[in-house]
Amino acid sequence: MIVFMGLDPGVTGAICSVSSDGSKMTISDFPLEGDSTKGRTKGTGKKIQAQGISNIIKTIADYNNVKIKDIKCYIEKSQAMVGDGGVSGFNYGVNYGILFAVLSMSGVTFSEITPRKWKTEFGLLNNKKLGIIKDKADSVYMAAEIFPSRKDFFMRESKRAKLGYVLNHGRSDAMLIAEYCRRSHDRA
Numbered sequence: 001m002i003v004f005m006g007l008d009p010g011v012t013g014a015i016c017s018v019s020s021d022g023s024k025m026t027i028s029d030f031p032l033e034g035d036s037t038k039g040r041t042k043g044t045g046k047k048i049q050a051q052g053i054s055n056i057i058k059t060i061a062d063y064n065n066v067k068i069k070d071i072k073c074y075i076e077k078s079q080a081m082v083g084d085g086g087v088s089g090f091n092y093g094v095n096y097g098i099l100f101a102v103l104s105m106s107g108v109t110f111s112e113i114t115p116r117k118w119k120t121e122f123g124l125l126n127n128k129k130l131g132i133i134k135d136k137a138d139s140v141y142m143a144a145e146i147f148p149s150r151k152d153f154f155m156r157e158s159k160r161a162k163l164g165y166v167l168n169h170g171r172s173d174a175m176l177i178a179e180y181c182r183r184s185h186d187r188a
Contacts, residue, residue, distance in 0.1 A: 003064045004185065005057075005073040005108070006177025009096045011046045014174040015053065017060045017071070018182050024064055027153045027171050028056050030095075048095045053102045073110035074118070074181045075099060076173070118180040122146075136169035143172035146179060 003024075005017045017026045031052030061068045078096040103110045119125050122142050124134050144151040154172045 001064065001066055001070065002185065003060060003066055003071045004178050004181040005060065005071055005110075006174045006179070006181055007073065007075040007099055007103075008170050008173040008177060009076055009078060009099055010092055010170065011048075011095065012170040013095075014168075014171040015056055015060075016171065016174040016178045017064070018175070018178045019064055020182065020185075022182070025147065025150060025175070026056075026060050026063060027150065027175060029170070031056075046091070048098045050098050050102050053099065054106060057102070057106050057108060068107045069109070071108045072181055072185060073103060073108050074113040074177050075103065075110055076118075076177060077112040077114050113177065113180070118177050121180050121183065122176055124176075137167055139176060140167040140169055140172040143175045147175060150175070 002020045003017050004020070005015065007013065007015050011030070011032065013030055015028050015030065018024070031049040033047045033049055057068060057071070061071060078093060116125065119134075119139075122139070124138055124142060126132060126134050140154045143154045147154075154168055154175070156166045156168065
């Protein structure tokens, strides 16, 4: 059996996996340096814990009863975003480098994938000529549609939120990247 993994880099990103038959899934937020036990804190300067990522990869292999070499992974290709400040861009690059290093050293077979490529698969690209504008919420709704049994991982109920729930686009993007990895392997 092969397990497919997707990584959405960044402080609010996640690492997700789906088995080749789609019966087993995992969803994990990135463990961050200095995280409190009360939950994640948003802000600059947060770094992903390399050992924590390594432990998640081992847990995914154990949960699926496979060897690490049987995990195929796509990591969203790092890119500078318009409007990002220098510190923010630097921190993103550091975290991307940590993920890249952990994957390289762990023995996981991985490739980079552009957002354009995986978003095309799920109809999540903007088309300004046609007036189609997609945002981060669209990836959450798509992930919830494809994985309805895991909807609560992407959309958490909250009485304080305007819509009655909070969206987690890091998890949904990572899950869609893992699903893209699985689909592209099936087509090969």
